[in-house]
Amino acid sequence: MASPIIYFLMIFLFSYVIVNFFVQNYSIVGENFEEIIGGFAKGFGKRHLSTTTTAVTTTATATSITTTSTATTTTVPNSTTTTIQTAQNNVGVNYLTLYHLYDTSEQVLDRDFSRFKNDGINTIVIVIFWYRVESSPGVYNQNFINDVIRVSNVANKYGIKVMIDFHTLIGDSDKWSNPTYVGSGMNLITNATIANNYVFMVKWAVTQLKSLPNVQSYSVINEPWYWPLDETSKTNWINLAVNLSKIVKSIDNKPVTIRFVAPLFERDWNWDLRLLDAIDFISLNAYISEDAVHEIYWQTWDEYNNGIKDLNQKASAYGKKIEITEFGYSTDDTQQAKYYQNYTETFKSTTPSLMGWLNWGWDAGYDPNNPTFTQIGYYSIANRITGVPRPAYNVLVQSIY
Numbered sequence: 001m002a003s004p005i006i007y008f009l010m011i012f013l014f015s016y017v018i019v020n021f022f023v024q025n026y027s028i029v030g031e032n033f034e035e036i037i038g039g040f041a042k043g044f045g046k047r048h049l050s051t052t053t054t055a056v057t058t059t060a061t062a063t064s065i066t067t068t069s070t071a072t073t074t075t076v077p078n079s080t081t082t083t084i085q086t087a088q089n090n091v092g093v094n095y096l097t098l099y100h101l102y103d104t105s106e107q108v109l110d111r112d113f114s115r116f117k118n119d120g121i122n123t124i125v126i127v128i129f130w131y132r133v134e135s136s137p138g139v140y141n142q143n144f145i146n147d148v149i150r151v152s153n154v155a156n157k158y159g160i161k162v163m164i165d166f167h168t169l170i171g172d173s174d175k176w177s178n179p180t181y182v183g184s185g186m187n188l189i190t191n192a193t194i195a196n197n198y199v200f201m202v203k204w205a206v207t208q209l210k211s212l213p214n215v216q217s218y219s220v221i222n223e224p225w226y227w228p229l230d231e232t233s234k235t236n237w238i239n240l241a242v243n244l245s246k247i248v249k250s251i252d253n254k255p256v257t258i259r260f261v262a263p264l265f266e267r268d269w270n271w272d273l274r275l276l277d278a279i280d281f282i283s284l285n286a287y288i289s290e291d292a293v294h295e296i297y298w299q300t301w302d303e304y305n306n307g308i309k310d311l312n313q314k315a316s317a318y319g320k321k322i323e324i325t326e327f328g329y330s331t332d333d334t335q336q337a338k339y340y341q342n343y344t345e346t347f348k349s350t351t352p353s354l355m356g357w358l359n360w361g362w363d364a365g366y367d368p369n370n371p372t373f374t375q376i377g378y379y380s381i382a383n384r385i386t387g388v389p390r391p392a393y394n395v396l397v398q399s400i401y
Helices: 004-036 039-072 080-087 106-119 142-157 172-177 185-189 192-209 231-251 262-269 301-317 333-349 391-398
Strands: 090-096 123-128 134-136 161-166 215-222 256-261 281-285 322-326 356-363
Touching: 090 106, 090 161, 090 322, 106 142, 123 142, 123 356, 142 161, 142 192, 161 192, 172 185, 185 192, 185 231, 192 215, 192 231, 215 231, 215 281, 231 256, 256 262, 256 322, 262 281, 262 301, 281 301, 301 322, 301 333, 333 356, 333 391
Parallel strands: 090 123, 090 356, 123 161, 161 215, 215 256, 256 281, 281 322, 322 356
Antiparallel strands: none
């Protein structure tokens, strides 16, 4: 019979061999240690390791994670895969809030976004006016951009994608949408200092927004136009677009677009390759304008239908997709729904298929202290007080299927 000392020595030796084996293997395989210990790693141990690693990596390298994910999934510019994955059936609304502030309550956001999710609406546009971001040169509104981030995060909770729209308005009557020092939006192509300040503003905002997972694209200019039709004005707009696109992509490598007035697109830009190379897809704000005095606008449904389809065919020849980023009508419920039926029938029958269609708009802005104020009047497809959809909303939902 062996003495207790012998037993003790045998147990000690066996334990030493086992411990040494794991120590040596761990030092060799490093982060793959979980593979050695098999079932334990697949249970509590792996969950613990994964959680710890993700938290540390996200904190340390959030930017690189976002960029890598973007590049390998849906947002690499000029990629066929990108177009297919992000382009099909983006159906949604320009989501407008009280006084353009996006400080809407969580209750209202949950009410609207849960409805969108249930009905198949998968995209919203957050409309950012310059005056809300910048009050004076280089002075930016962090509280505003924090609310934009908050709204986007609530949308993400419901699986809703976001287009960030830097919503320039160019006419003299739209000076309210710019910081006071800017004046008319047309100064973007006549005043280099103002143009540079706009670029700096966009750069600052995108830097704040770059980690949002559901932001799918940035529209960097809304409805650029110029008159008279001279080459200098056109080139100045294009140079601004090129600069904006480069800067946005250097921060957050996601698709960049510009929202054009649809009937003016071909006349004003004539498929200029400098412009087409700066954007990943073409956005069109496309309305029927029955009362327009200038013949270039689409005044009948035949003109509208033919105009959309003609532009889409030509864009396809240049390797570009089209997304309708505004359409709508301001009237009573019945007439509005009828117009939406005509609009969406055009969109659904257009080939090659459009990227999607986003209406103007859903007005979530009601101020009980100023009850007569409305963002977009009768253009909204929701009652701004109750959030109850108007019949045109149901037509929009039906166009998804």
